[in-house]
Amino acid sequence: MVAMQLQSVGAYHGRKLFVEDVTTPVMQAGELIAVIGPNAAGKSTLFKRITGLLKGPGNIVIDGARTRNAITYMPQDTSANAVLTVYESILLARKQGQSWTVSDSDLSFIDEIMRALNITSIAFRDLGALSGGQRQLVSIAQALVREPEIMLMDEPTSALDLHRQVEVLDFMQRRARSKGMIVMIAIHDLNQALRFADKVLVIANGRMRACGNPRDVVTVDMLRDVYRVHARIEKCSMDHDHVIVDGTAH
Amino acid sequence: MAEIAALPIEAEAGRERYRALARRKLMILAAMTAALCLSFAVDLAWGPARYSLSEVIAALIDPSSVSAQIRAVVWDIRMPVAVMAIVVGAALSVAGAQMQTILANPLASPFTLGISAAASFGAALAIVTSVSILPVAATLLVPVNAFIMALIATLFIHFISQMRGVSVQTVVLLGIALVFTFNALLAFLQYLASEQALSAVVFWTMGSLTKATWPKIGITLAVLLIALPLFARHAWALTAIRLGEDKAASFGVNVRRIRLETMLIISLLAAVPVSFVGTIGFVGLVGPHIARMILGEDQRFFLPGSILSGALLLSVTSIVSKSIIPGVVFPIGIITALVGVPFFFSLILSNRSRSW
Numbered sequence: 001m002v003a004m005q006l007q008s009v010g011a012y013h014g015r016k017l018f019v020e021d022v023t024t025p026v027m028q029a030g031e032l033i034a035v036i037g038p039n040a041a042g043k044s045t046l047f048k049r050i051t052g053l054l055k056g057p058g059n060i061v062i063d064g065a066r067t068r069n070a071i072t073y074m075p076q077d078t079s080a081n082a083v084l085t086v087y088e089s090i091l092l093a094r095k096q097g098q099s100w101t102v103s104d105s106d107l108s109f110i111d112e113i114m115r116a117l118n119i120t121s122i123a124f125r126d127l128g129a130l131s132g133g134q135r136q137l138v139s140i141a142q143a144l145v146r147e148p149e150i151m152l153m154d155e156p157t158s159a160l161d162l163h164r165q166v167e168v169l170d171f172m173q174r175r176a177r178s179k180g181m182i183v184m185i186a187i188h189d190l191n192q193a194l195r196f197a198d199k200v201l202v203i204a205n206g207r208m209r210a211c212g213n214p215r216d217v218v219t220v221d222m223l224r225d226v227y228r229v230h231a232r233i234e235k236c237s238m239d240h241d242h243v244i245v246d247g248t249a250h
Numbered sequence: 251m252a253e254i255a256a257l258p259i260e261a262e263a264g265r266e267r268y269r270a271l272a273r274r275k276l277m278i279l280a281a282m283t284a285a286l287c288l289s290f291a292v293d294l295a296w297g298p299a300r301y302s303l304s305e306v307i308a309a310l311i312d313p314s315s316v317s318a319q320i321r322a323v324v325w326d327i328r329m330p331v332a333v334m335a336i337v338v339g340a341a342l343s344v345a346g347a348q349m350q351t352i353l354a355n356p357l358a359s360p361f362t363l364g365i366s367a368a369a370s371f372g373a374a375l376a377i378v379t380s381v382s383i384l385p386v387a388a389t390l391l392v393p394v395n396a397f398i399m400a401l402i403a404t405l406f407i408h409f410i411s412q413m414r415g416v417s418v419q420t421v422v423l424l425g426i427a428l429v430f431t432f433n434a435l436l437a438f439l440q441y442l443a444s445e446q447a448l449s450a451v452v453f454w455t456m457g458s459l460t461k462a463t464w465p466k467i468g469i470t471l472a473v474l475l476i477a478l479p480l481f482a483r484h485a486w487a488l489t490a491i492r493l494g495e496d497k498a499a500s501f502g503v504n505v506r507r508i509r510l511e512t513m514l515i516i517s518l519l520a521a522v523p524v525s526f527v528g529t530i531g532f533v534g535l536v537g538p539h540i541a542r543m544i545l546g547e548d549q550r551f552f553l554p555g556s557i558l559s560g561a562l563l564l565s566v567t568s569i570v571s572k573s574i575i576p577g578v579v580f581p582i583g584i585i586t587a588l589v590g591v592p593f594f595f596s597l598i599l600s601n602r603s604r605s606w
Contacts, residue, residue: 053499075496082492083547087268089493092548096486096501100550102272107265114264123264124271127493139497146501 001029001180002064002149009058011042011049019045019056022208024201029064029149029180032173034193034214036186037203038227043186046203047073047152050184065149072148076155076186078135080127086138087123090114093142113144116171132159140168144175150182157187165189169196190243194218202226215241224249275551278544282558286336289565293332294324296569298577334462335568335582336561337470338523342530343537343560344474345519347552348481350538351488352509352516353411355418359534360520363421364428365403366531369524371432371439372399374451378443392454393466393525400521403428408513412506457528457583459568466526473522477515478553484508485549492547530583532590533560563590 004027010020019042027033035043048054051073062070084092090110091102114120119137122130130138136159143151153172157165169185173196176183184201187193193200193214200217202209204226210217218241223231228249236242295306301320309316309324316324346359360366372395375381382391383398406428411421436455440448481488487508490498495505520534540563541555564582567589571580 051500053496069502073500075494075500077494077496080493080497082489083542084489084492085271085546087264088546088548091268092486092489092493093501096490096503098486100482100485102268104265107268111264120264124267142497143500 002062002066002070002182003028004063004150004182005061006050007059007061009046009049009056009060011045011054011056013045013054017056017206018042019049019203019206022046022058022201022203024208024211025199027182027184027199029182030177031182031198032176032196033182033184033199033201034187034197035184035201035203036188036190036193036218037209041203042206043203044076044154045206047154047184047186050150050152062150067149069146070149072143072146072151074139074143074151074153074156076158078132078139078159080135082127084127085124086119086127086130087114089127089138090141090145094145096146110141110145113141117141117144118167133161133164136160137164137168140172147179148181151176151184153183153185155186155188157189157192165192172196190218190223191240194242195238195240218243272551275545279551279554279558282555282562286558286562286565289562289569290332290336293335293565293569294328297323297328297572299323330462330464330467331459331568332565334459334467334470334527335564337467337474338459338527338530339533339537339560339562339564340557341470341474341477341519341523341560342534343541343556343563344477344481344553345516346534346560347538347541347556348488348512348516349520349534351492351547351549352512353407353418353421354492354494355422356539357422357535358425359532359538360400360404360524361529361531361534362429363403363407363425364432365400365407365517365520366524366529367429367432367436368403369396369400369521370455370529371435372396373454373525373528374436374439374443375399377450377454378439378447396525397521399432400524401517403432404513404517404520408510408517412509453581454528455583456581457530457586458581459527460579462527470523470526473518477519478557480511480515481549481553484512485553488512489547489549489552528581528583530564530586532586533564536590537563 006022006024009022010017012018037043045054049056050060051071094106094110095102114123117137117140119141122134136156140156157168160168169192172183175181197214199212200214201211202217202222209226210222220231220233223229223243230246230249232244232246233241234244291303291306295301295303305316305320306324309320313321313325342360349358350356373392376391376395380391383395407421407425410416410424440451443451487503490501490503491505491508498505537560538556540559541552545551545555567582567585570589571582571585574580
């Protein structure tokens with residue numbers, strides 16, 4: 001089973017070290033890790049560094065991966081004006097680097113993922129005709145058909161309605177467990193993070209502030225220091241912690 | 251969300267529909283190929299002396315079965331022009347298609363980004379001043395100069411587009427600036443030129459297939475045959491680039507490397523035909539758009555579609571160029587603009603959802 005640890009990881013944007021010194025505990029297969037932090041904190045940069053799209057210091061230690069391309073990154077920007085159907089765009093993600101021929105098993109797997117994400121009704125629509133939320137779901141499907149062992153999702157639920165957000169996060173949590181995947185999700189909704197994440201990584205101003213059990217990490221002090229809000233943390237009916245924001249702190 | 255247990259009927263639905271759409275696209279490609287064959291035959295039959303299609307087919311299949319005059323006209327006079335139309339149309343269309351793909355720009359083509367204008371300037375430099383950029387034989391002076399200038403323009407566009415912070419709009423503006431620059435330089439040379447050189451330059455810039463020869467066809471075809479397998483090898487990656495740089499990179503595509511490789515191949519594909527036949531606009535712009543509207547942007551269909559649409563467009567234009575006034579062959583560059591632009595308008599306005 002795959003396991004990943006970040007050791008003093010940093011990332012360059014041009015010549016500037018935009019993220020520095022991120023060290024995490026070992027992330028295990030089946031875990032969902034929420035990456036939280038204010039806007040421009042360095043969440044996307046960290047993901048790009050882990051994926052290899054950006055360079056930087058430190059080590060990303062991956063053990064037990066079955067393939068060389070174990071990591072798949074789902075970018076935040078899902079806009080596309082290519083003249084392709086949804087189905088073609090998902091097939092494209094699966095077939096990268098392979099032959100022109102498309103097997104029945106490729107297509108069956110795409111069908112399975114589309115059913116699981118409830119997007120079969122838009123399968124043959126053009127990408128340009130989709131709403132923001134639909135584009136986000138297609139983007140998740142594109143990442144999943146690559147059968148990643150480590151999946152990095154950059155704000156995958158930001159354009160989804162509440163029902164879809166819960167559906168997607170619940171699905172990703174169960175998919176991580178059933179397939180032995182590590183799923184890292186950059187997310188702004190702290191309550192969703194508290195509900196679905198096994199670990200929470202807090203990043204602010206390019207530096208890691210904390211990483212660990214959600215209850216230990218999401219605290220009133222952290223919310224004040226990182227997000228500049230006065231907040232309470234209470235238990236909700238499902239025995240999860242719940243953040244209630246009372247106002248901004250200056 | 252429940253992962254719904256596999257329902258056999260639903261499981262088949264997406265797969266079967268995809269297969270049906272792929273079959274439909276193959277049928278369209280077959281129909282385009284048939285139309286191209288027909289256009290090619292008509293191109294051979296049409297001219298000051300008009301032959302029937304059966305005579306042309308007989309001349310092609312069994313030359314000894316037709317008269318020496320028909321044989322000579324079909325094989326020696328019309329064949330090089332008809333083949334050149336197909337090869338040049340295909341090369342310019344593929345060059346335009348891949349330029350639009352990697353620059354993520356619907357306006358990209360050898361003509362709109364100043365590559366044809368650069369080639370014209372190179373050719374005019376050779377015609378007017380006999381100045382050679384590379385030491386070559388006098389007969390090759392015009393095409394070699396045109397080629398070198400076209401290559402320089404293409405690489406210039408490429409390297410600027412790779413610079414940090416350069417947007418797609420900037421690249422188009424830069425292309426327009428190149429068009430104006432080379433047109434101004436061309437006008438400067440025309441002003442200085444002798445009457446004889448001036449008419450040669452004007453004729454060259456209009457684009458014409460009448461000077462087609464088998465060696466020129468061979469070189470253009472060779473470049474096309476080298477380029478196509480390289481594009482085909484990257485078919486999935488090139489399609490992915492149309493989803494955006496980040497998305498393509500997330501699929502494992504080395505976007506920078508593929509862009510560079512593709513641009514180098516494009517520079518050859520765009521420069522070689524222009525250096526032989528002069529400025530032929532709009533094929534590189536319209537050809538890919540027709541293919542895109544009919545077949546979408548999956549390069550497995552888009553690439554052959556662009557080849558066929560470009561070849562068909564120029565082959566039909568070749569027929570039109572000798573049909574307007576009997577006995578007169580108009581420079582094909584004039585006709586591509588006259589035929590291509592209204593056709594382009596009608597396509598855009600009739601099917602907006604499948605255009606860019």
